[in-house]
Amino acid sequence: MPQETVTRHRIPMSQEELDAALKRHEMYMAGRPGGQRALLSYRDLSRLDLRGRNLTDADLTAADLSDCKCAGTIFNGAALFGANLAKADLRGAKMIRVDLRGASLRAADLTGADLFDADLRDGTIAQRTRGGDLKTVIIDSAASDLVGAKMVNTNLSQAKLSGSIAQHTDFSDALMRNCKLVRADLRNAVMNGVNLEGADLNGADLRGASLKNAILTGADMSMAETAGADMTGLMTDRIAGKSITTLEETIEMLIHKHELFVSSDGAEGKPLDVSDYDLRKTHGWIGAKLTMLKANRAILVGMDLEGAGLQAVQFEGADLRSARLVRTDLRGANLRGARLNFADLRDCNLSALQLGKDRWLPSRLDQAEMRHADLRGANIRRASFRGADLSTANLAGAPNDGADFTDATLDDTIGFVHPPK
Secondary structure (H helix, E strand, C coil), X not given: CCCCXXXXXXXXXXXXXXXXXXXXXXXXXXXXXXXXXXXXXXXXXXXXXXXXCECCCCECCCCECCCCECCCCECCCCECCCCECCCCECCCCECCCCECCCCECCCCECCCCECCCCECCCCCCEEECCCCCEEEEECCCCCCCCCCCECCCCECCCCECCCCECCCCECCCCECCCCECCCCECCCCECCCCECCXXXXXCCECCCCECCCCECCCCECCCCECCCCECCCCECCCCCCECHHHCCCCHHHHHHHHHHHHHCCCCCCXXXXXXXXXXXXXXXXXXXXXXXCECCCCECCCCECCCCECCCCECCCCECCCCECCCCECCCCECCCCECCXXXXXCCECCCEECCCCCEECCECCCCECCCCECCCCECCCCECCCCECCCCECCCCCCCCXXXXXXXXXXXXXXXXXXX
């Protein structure tokens, strides 16, 4: 027997009323007297301004936020079940663990938004009658989908999108680690450079989607439809370069011999050259002393090299996406054309390496891909970034005296200050 339905319309709200409610909510969040949690369910907030406001844990169930200005707004833990966010400006919004089940994000702009552990599954609003029966609630503009949404550089790690409709959605460079996309409709979606490590795409429809240079290591693609999908440069669990099984010794032993070569100034051990090898399943790199290592075009996606000594290393054309390079010594490194998107380079040293009294070897990152790289606190003095793509990279607290950013892409970078002349 089909469930009975009831129509419920949204109640309009003015900007002045909304501002007053938001002020009380912020007082409530701060634990101040007179504060009150924002209860904005079934309210029509379309085209209103919420930029930069704090709506943590607010109730916006079935609210209409279409065409709203929400850039930088904090919605962490908020209830947006069945809400209409069509064409909303949600750039840089914080939406951690937000409930977006059954919500519409059609044509919304979520560039750089954080939706970690958010719930975007399909959902239907129901209410119980006095007699105890459930009735499906029909509201205006009740579509629930992500069709045409812009989710470039969006953090969707651990988000739940199972059963969602995301046709033609732009997920370029999004972080979607361990994302649930079971039976999701992703036809013709743009997923270039997306990180889908450990994602569940069982039964997903990816027909016509673009997955160029996407990372799908550990992902479940069983029963997924991929006809017509562009998978150029796709990174999976399959070996992407030379296999380490062809090396004459274990990688651990070769690292040890290279360290011995470095510490003895070449008198013992031997230098290591792992150019073109897929090193993702190797160990022993953390804190290793690997001055002048050769690893051109090597695959190091997601690897941990924290604290390693990598002075004058040869990483030209290497794939270091999502690699952990915290506190590494990369003075004089050659990273021309390397891929460092989402790499963690906090507090690393990319300054020039002194070779003599008046001789310096600058670090070269020319034409490197460094979109969304974390360079907070990194020393990038005298480094060359000619033609590099540093879009949305975080350069806060990174001294860059003498660095060369000629023709570099610096769109939406955080904390970047032009180097002093």
